Amino acid sequence: MKSAVIVFPGSNCDRDLAVAIRDVTGTAPTMVWHRETALPEGVDLIALPGGFSYGDYLRSGAMSARSPVMAEVIAAAARGVAVLGVCNGFQVLTEAGLLPGALMRNAGLDFVCRDVKLTVANSQTMFSSRYDAGATITIPVAHHDGNYFADAETLDRLEGEGRVVFRYAEPVNGSARDIAGVVNAQGNVLGLMPHPERLIEAEQGGTDGRRMFEGLLAALG
Amino acid sequence: MKARVYVTLKPGVLDPQGRAIQHALENLGFGGVEGVRQGKFIELELADGTPRESIDEMCRKLLANTVIENFKVEVA
Numbered sequence: 001m002k003s004a005v006i007v008f009p010g011s012n013c014d015r016d017l018a019v020a021i022r023d024v025t026g027t028a029p030t031m032v033w034h035r036e037t038a039l040p041e042g043v044d045l046i047a048l049p050g051g052f053s054y055g056d057y058l059r060s061g062a063m064s065a066r067s068p069v070m071a072e073v074i075a076a077a078a079r080g081v082a083v084l085g086v087c088n089g090f091q092v093l094t095e096a097g098l099l100p101g102a103l104m105r106n107a108g109l110d111f112v113c114r115d116v117k118l119t120v121a122n123s124q125t126m127f128s129s130r131y132d133a134g135a136t137i138t139i140p141v142a143h144h145d146g147n148y149f150a151d152a153e154t155l156d157r158l159e160g161e162g163r164v165v166f167r168y169a170e171p172v173n174g175s176a177r178d179i180a181g182v183v184n185a186q187g188n189v190l191g192l193m194p195h196p197e198r199l200i201e202a203e204q205g206g207t208d209g210r211r212m213f214e215g216l217l218a219a220l221g
Numbered sequence: 222m223k224a225r226v227y228v229t230l231k232p233g234v235l236d237p238q239g240r241a242i243q244h245a246l247e248n249l250g251f252g253g254v255e256g257v258r259q260g261k262f263i264e265l266e267l268a269d270g271t272p273r274e275s276i277d278e279m280c281r282k283l284l285a286n287t288v289i290e291n292f293k294v295e296v297a
Contacts, residue, residue: 058283058284059286062283066282066283094288102288104234105238107235108237109238109241149288
């Protein structure tokens with residue numbers, strides 16, 4: 001499986017994401033600076049990491065979503081290449097229009113940094129196939145702007161089409177309908193606020209994050 | 222020329238920051254503050270003759286996120 005991790009100025013989970021992908025798939029991803037205008041040939045997975053790209057200027061993810069490399073990411077997503085956005089990566093994907101909705105300031109205004117329980121709402125995606133539908137898993141969050149917003153019609157559509165992949169099993173940030181992660185209509189672009197790359201080995205306190213990368217490896221070879 | 226861009230949250234979009242500001246004003250003893258909505262003000266220094274459509278495009282493409290925000294442009 002050939003993968004790339006996009007690095008924006010202010011990304012700070014890019015190396016964690018790269019280590020997770022390397023450990024699970026056996027192949028290290030190519031790190032791609034945001035000013036690049038091409039992605040590695042034949043890439044199967046593009047990962048957008050967490051962090052505070054551009055210091056969250058204007059809106060979280062707004063500046064990065066207009067980075068030169070994003071035109072390539074959008075084109076690759078349209079071709080069916082898998083795209084995973086974690087935390088700031090999720091914010092970038094919504095700002096780039098690859099996923100619906102927006103991520104607003106947490107309802108409690110606090111930065112939330114802790115392990116949270118998630119419910120797997122759809123285990124039929126390439127990102128979630130190694131989880132059981134309805135299972136409760138634990139993945140850490142660390143964000144200030146994770147309060148998912150979309151209009152009621154969009155939320156109904158997302159739920160009706162099974163595009164809500166993960167939900168918070170407990171109150172975290174005020175997200176509409178407890179949405180923690182959504183997938184695009186084609187099923188190849190996932191954004192989620194929790195950090196699966198932080199729970200890859202038992203030494204990290206759990207391995208619930210590992211199965212996302214195992215699912216991707218199974219789907220993408 | 223200058224363009225002044227006001228970016229505001231759409232009606233119906235919750236504004237926890239606005240609510241916190243409202244509470245802070247109440248704590249300071251200001252009565253009658255019935256609501257606060259926080260937005261952004263962006264001043265653009267533009268080449269003379271920049272067409273209005275171009276400014277609107279800047280707003281739609283970057284300055285505002287039209288999923289959650291409205292924008293208003295004043296040209297001076």
